[in-house]
Amino acid sequence: MASFAANWLVPRMSRFAKLYPQIDIELETDSRIVDLKREPVDMAIRHGLGDYPGLLSVPLIAPELIVVASPQLLQGRAPIKVPADCLAFPLLHDLDRADWRLWFEAYGGDVSAQLPGPSFSDDHLMVKAAVAGQGLALVRDTYADDDLRSGRLVRPISIQWPTNFAYYAVSTAAALQRPAVAHFRDWLAYEARTDSRNS
Numbered sequence: 001m002a003s004f005a006a007n008w009l010v011p012r013m014s015r016f017a018k019l020y021p022q023i024d025i026e027l028e029t030d031s032r033i034v035d036l037k038r039e040p041v042d043m044a045i046r047h048g049l050g051d052y053p054g055l056l057s058v059p060l061i062a063p064e065l066i067v068v069a070s071p072q073l074l075q076g077r078a079p080i081k082v083p084a085d086c087l088a089f090p091l092l093h094d095l096d097r098a099d100w101r102l103w104f105e106a107y108g109g110d111v112s113a114q115l116p117g118p119s120f121s122d123d124h125l126m127v128k129a130a131v132a133g134q135g136l137a138l139v140r141d142t143y144a145d146d147d148l149r150s151g152r153l154v155r156p157i158s159i160q161w162p163t164n165f166a167y168y169a170v171s172t173a174a175a176l177q178r179p180a181v182a183h184f185r186d187w188l189a190y191e192a193r194t195d196s197r198n199s
Contacts, residue, residue: 127153
């Protein structure tokens with residue numbers, strides 16, 4: 001969730017503060033799943049399929065995986081025209097190292113060989129490694145938006161890979177009885193809708 005917070009939520013927080021200056025948000029990232037029924041937490045952002053028994057969830061964003069690289073990494077090399085061309089570059093992986101293999105399989109690439117390259121516990125770190133020219137990264141589009149807009153990253157191949165997972169704002173019915181929590185949840189949903197209309 002640190003990547004979601006750093007790349008999507010935090011850049012938008014000033015807009016919430018302008019709308020609701022009387023509401024203070026305490027933002028904490030944690031890799032464990034918070035028990036909203038037992039812990040003193042009003043809301044969580046979860047990445048999954050949206051089925052959270054006993055909780056109310058609102059879909060936010062459903063990122064797609066894209067290939068990104070620094071322009072310097074690509075300079076002077078043959079262009080990437082088909083997925084197999086990516087194998088000529090170092091590949092940056094997430095911790096379970098599954099995304100590249102699944103991406104190659106989805107687009108007909110031969111992945112019988114080991115896919116070498118460093119792995120990262122956080123997509124934010126992987127994006128930073130791609131910006132530094134360390135390899136091609138297969139990351140959620142929302143995590144690379146700023147670097148793509150600034151030109152620090154480019155998309156060497158235009159294939160997008162939809163994921164089955166989305167980000168959800170999740171809370172208990174009791175927490176949503178408090179206006180501050182309801183306002184924040186509604187604002188998150190509005191920001192997500194605005195994003196989807198602008199993409």
